[in-house]
Amino acid sequence: MTAFTFSVLYLALLFFAAGCVVRAVMYAKQPLHLRWEIYPVPHEEPSRVKHGGSYFEELNWWKGSHKSYMAGELKVMVPEMLFLKALFEFNRPMWLRSFPFHFGLYLMIGTCGLLVAAALLGIWAPALMAGGLGVALHALYMAAGIAGTAMALIGALLLLVARLTDDKLKTYTVAGDIFNLVFFIAAFGVLAAGYLTRGEGAPGPAAIVAGLLKFQTNMEMPPLMAAGLVLCGLLAAYIPCTHMSHFVGKYFTYHSVRWNDAVNMPGSSIEKKLMEYLTYKPTWSSPHVTADGKRSWAEVATTNPWQGEKK
Amino acid sequence: MSDRAKLNDMSRPDRRPLTHLKNEELMPLPVPLDSPEKDHAWSILSEKVVSSVECGLDDTCALNIPQPKTKEEEEALVKKFLSGLDKLFQKENNWTFLQPLILTMEHCAKCQTCSEACHIYEASGNNELYRPTFRSEIVRRLYFKHVKHGGLLSAFEHGDVKVNWPLVARLAELAYRCNLCRRCAQTCPIGCDNGLVAHELRKLFSQEMGISSKECHDNGSVLQLKVGSSTGMSSLVVKDNIEFIDEDMTEKTGVKVETPWDVEGADVLLIHNAGEIMAWPENPGAFAVILNAAGIKWTLSSELAGYDSINYGLWYDDAQFARVAIKHAEAAKKLKVKKIVLGECGHAHKALSVIADRVLTGELNIPRESSMTLLRDIVMNGRIKLDPSRNDFPVTLHDPCNMVRLMGVVEPQREVVRKICPKFREMEPHGVDNYCCGGGSGFAIMSGNNFQDWRFHVSGRKKMEQVLNAFADCLDPSINKYICAPCSNCKGQFRDMLAYYEMWEKHHILYGGLVELIVNAMVDVKPGFIEWDWH
Numbered sequence: 001m002t003a004f005t006f007s008v009l010y011l012a013l014l015f016f017a018a019g020c021v022v023r024a025v026m027y028a029k030q031p032l033h034l035r036w037e038i039y040p041v042p043h044e045e046p047s048r049v050k051h052g053g054s055y056f057e058e059l060n061w062w063k064g065s066h067k068s069y070m071a072g073e074l075k076v077m078v079p080e081m082l083f084l085k086a087l088f089e090f091n092r093p094m095w096l097r098s099f100p101f102h103f104g105l106y107l108m109i110g111t112c113g114l115l116v117a118a119a120l121l122g123i124w125a126p127a128l129m130a131g132g133l134g135v136a137l138h139a140l141y142m143a144a145g146i147a148g149t150a151m152a153l154i155g156a157l158l159l160l161v162a163r164l165t166d167d168k169l170k171t172y173t174v175a176g177d178i179f180n181l182v183f184f185i186a187a188f189g190v191l192a193a194g195y196l197t198r199g200e201g202a203p204g205p206a207a208i209v210a211g212l213l214k215f216q217t218n219m220e221m222p223p224l225m226a227a228g229l230v231l232c233g234l235l236a237a238y239i240p241c242t243h244m245s246h247f248v249g250k251y252f253t254y255h256s257v258r259w260n261d262a263v264n265m266p267g268s269s270i271e272k273k274l275m276e277y278l279t280y281k282p283t284w285s286s287p288h289v290t291a292d293g294k295r296s297w298a299e300v301a302t303t304n305p306w307q308g309e310k311k
Numbered sequence: 312m313s314d315r316a317k318l319n320d321m322s323r324p325d326r327r328p329l330t331h332l333k334n335e336e337l338m339p340l341p342v343p344l345d346s347p348e349k350d351h352a353w354s355i356l357s358e359k360v361v362s363s364v365e366c367g368l369d370d371t372c373a374l375n376i377p378q379p380k381t382k383e384e385e386e387a388l389v390k391k392f393l394s395g396l397d398k399l400f401q402k403e404n405n406w407t408f409l410q411p412l413i414l415t416m417e418h419c420a421k422c423q424t425c426s427e428a429c430h431i432y433e434a435s436g437n438n439e440l441y442r443p444t445f446r447s448e449i450v451r452r453l454y455f456k457h458v459k460h461g462g463l464l465s466a467f468e469h470g471d472v473k474v475n476w477p478l479v480a481r482l483a484e485l486a487y488r489c490n491l492c493r494r495c496a497q498t499c500p501i502g503c504d505n506g507l508v509a510h511e512l513r514k515l516f517s518q519e520m521g522i523s524s525k526e527c528h529d530n531g532s533v534l535q536l537k538v539g540s541s542t543g544m545s546s547l548v549v550k551d552n553i554e555f556i557d558e559d560m561t562e563k564t565g566v567k568v569e570t571p572w573d574v575e576g577a578d579v580l581l582i583h584n585a586g587e588i589m590a591w592p593e594n595p596g597a598f599a600v601i602l603n604a605a606g607i608k609w610t611l612s613s614e615l616a617g618y619d620s621i622n623y624g625l626w627y628d629d630a631q632f633a634r635v636a637i638k639h640a641e642a643a644k645k646l647k648v649k650k651i652v653l654g655e656c657g658h659a660h661k662a663l664s665v666i667a668d669r670v671l672t673g674e675l676n677i678p679r680e681s682s683m684t685l686l687r688d689i690v691m692n693g694r695i696k697l698d699p700s701r702n703d704f705p706v707t708l709h710d711p712c713n714m715v716r717l718m719g720v721v722e723p724q725r726e727v728v729r730k731i732c733p734k735f736r737e738m739e740p741h742g743v744d745n746y747c748c749g750g751g752s753g754f755a756i757m758s759g760n761n762f763q764d765w766r767f768h769v770s771g772r773k774k775m776e777q778v779l780n781a782f783a784d785c786l787d788p789s790i791n792k793y794i795c796a797p798c799s800n801c802k803g804q805f806r807d808m809l810a811y812y813e814m815w816e817k818h819h820i821l822y823g824g825l826v827e828l829i830v831n832a833m834v835d836v837k838p839g840f841i842e843w844d845w846h
Binding site for chain 1 (some may be wrong): 315318394396398403404407408409410411413414417418420421423424426439444468469472493496497500501502503507518519520521528536537558572607630633636664666668669672676677681684685716717720721722723774
């Protein structure tokens with residue numbers, strides 16, 4: 001049973017990582033698109049970010065050197081990632097449900113990190129763990145774990161209720177959305193139940209993680225906790241297959257689309273890419289496009305089918 | 312809400328509209344349009360239209376798609392639509408927008424945050440059909456089913472929708488119920504873009520099926536590539552018109568006005584939206600007055616499309632877009648000018664400065680600049696003498712989406728207005744958070760059937776509210792008021808909408824560009840450049 005649980009967890013983590021990488025590579029490999037930014041672009045000069053301005057506000061803007069301000073991006077990205085700032089600002093009722101869910105997940109991920117750190121320290125520096133550091137780490141992961149699980153569970157429940165009862169969400173909610181939320185509730189619920197109902201002497205989170213790292217399959221794990229862990233593993237493996245992997249997509253929607261104001265300067269790498277794309281041969285079939293699969297985009301774009309025609 | 316559309320209604324086989332809009336259900340407007348009874352009744356589509364073209368979406372019809380005569384014809388059209396859908400997701404056919412489109416398809420969480428940001432959805436009284444995600448959700452389901460060939464599991468995960476001709480026809484119309492202002496995309500926590508979905512749908516219909524709005528295509532980009540301008544003006548006609556404008560401006564301002572043509576090596580090639588020359592001649596006239604007074608070495612071009620910055624392809628067709636952008640750059644290249652400056656036209660700003668940035672390569676990559684920036688430089692650096700007291704009337708500023716939210720040119724025009732208009736007041740919200748005028752993405756020039764009713768009652772409603780709020784303290788007709796809209800399409804929408812609601816007659820609200828305000832304040836020019844009696 002324990003060997004099975006640990007195997008599922010390892011495979012699931014592997015699948016999760018691989019799935020996220022595959023998704024990221026798929027997006028990154030898409031051709032550079034035409035510019036489609038939306039202002040404000042936070043890496044602009046701070047004086048312009050205030051009103052959402054761009055370098056186009058400068059006279060002879062192409063003569064200036066345009067610095068990209070990472071600090072500006074961080075000022076937007078960090079509150080967005082941690083606190084879902086856009087949702088808070090533009091859709092408060094949804095934020096009240098979504099924030100606990102997401103922040104709960106962050107805390108749970110943080111808990112896993114702390115547990116791994118505690119387990120590794122326990123293996124490599126047991127003396128350290130026997131002291132104050134061990135006590136502090138224990139207190140920290142217990143607090144984060146309990147708060148995280150509770151928040152994620154409450155958030156998922158609130159989201160489920162909203163999906164089932166709110167008219168404006170119902171129309172767009174499909175079976176998969178319900179399944180996803182139920183999956184979260186089931187996985188976290190069973191895990192929490194497993195923890196709360198574990199018997200005297202049963203391994204706690206730290207022991208399980210240490211066992212996982214050492215692949216200690218002779219550990220006696222309470223069945224409910226094992227079931228919770230398996231469910232959480234399967235959930236992690238499932239996420240990259242769904243739209244819930246939006247943490248990957250969001251990197252690209254922000255950095256490659258919304259904030260991508262990179263200028264195509266003569267001789268630049270952008271221009272080189274464009275030269276390649278202009279050799280692509282489109283097959284759009286409306287006659288006015290004049291694409292037959294043999295003519296390139298460059299030929300299509302420089303063809304004027306109406307040249308010389310009278311009005 | 313009288314009838315709440317469902318996603319599956321789009322495939323309903325009958326041709327009855329999915330929704331009817333009633334004045335009493337629309338977003339309420341402030342005084343003096345605060346009662347639905349004071350609003351106009353909607354024109355009804357004629358029997359002929361209803362029986363011959365596809366108008367099964369709502370109370371209007373933008374595209375006039377002929378009704379197929381046979382089942383076979385319908386099936387062939389559906390097949391073509393699905394082939395076009397496939398092409399939207401192929402890099403050879405759609406490298407231009409593939410990445411953002413895939414991201415939007417894959418990651419929408421359907422949280423509906425975008426809905427609150429959409430002026431059309433809000434103005435319609437939260438009509439489900441106009442919710443930004445309604446259109447996108449249909450496309451998303453089609454994408455997973457027909458492009459990614461998802462089976463039952465995919466239908467479980469993403470939902471399903473039946474594709475048939477009624478759905479395709481309704482989707483084509485629905486692509487033209489969005490101003491492409493992308494205010495929704497600005498608020499999406501994930502970064503999905505429902506405006507892009509409408510844009511890509513329009514492209515699919517145009518590039519694969521030959522379906523587009525007549526105003527944007529036949530009378531727009533095609534005419535521009537045929538004779539040089541979507542106004543239909545050839546280079547000879549435009550030169551004649553400008554000559555007439557020069558004479559008129561000379562008389563009006565007391566300053567000799569001469570517009571230079573085809574000056575090789577000029578510092579600035581100014582490209583106007585040629586609609587200005589026809590509809591608002593005082594705008595190109597005012598530009599000439601300012602540039603001459605500031606000592607700028609500038610020119611207009613008489614090359615094909617070189618005198619008309621319009622690029623309607625931006626809204627519906629990549630091939631048409633690229634062709635016109637290249638014509639603009641070629642005109643500049645031929646004259647060996649140092650830069651292109653775009654006149655007061657929002658979509659031309661974005662088309663040539665932003666979007667075409669990744670179309671123009673090599674020698675065609677000539678610097679492009681906003682006229683707002685140049686005008687700010689002239690005004691703020693004292694290159695012309697100005698007397699703000701000549702503009703001593705309430706002025707508000709409209710932010711064209713393409714120039715502001717989608718290009719980041721926000722402050723230059725404000726600095727000018729603040730300096731020369733002592734009674735300037737902002738609309739709320741403004742800047743990059745602005746609302747579209749309701750004429751964006753081609754609507755300002757679309758008036759077939761009863762489409763105007765829709766754009767006044769629905770797409771322009773939020774802007775009307777903003778205007779009335781901005782002038783709430785001075786609605787009295789004894790006070791002249793000015794909406795500064797530095798964009799031709801926005802002005803077209805204001806012209807039509809203000810006339811529809813008799814805003815000049817009843818409240819003396821006028822609209823115009825930025826350069827008119829500048830010339831109106833110029834000390835060296837006869838007073839009274841802005842003609843209040845003309846509206």
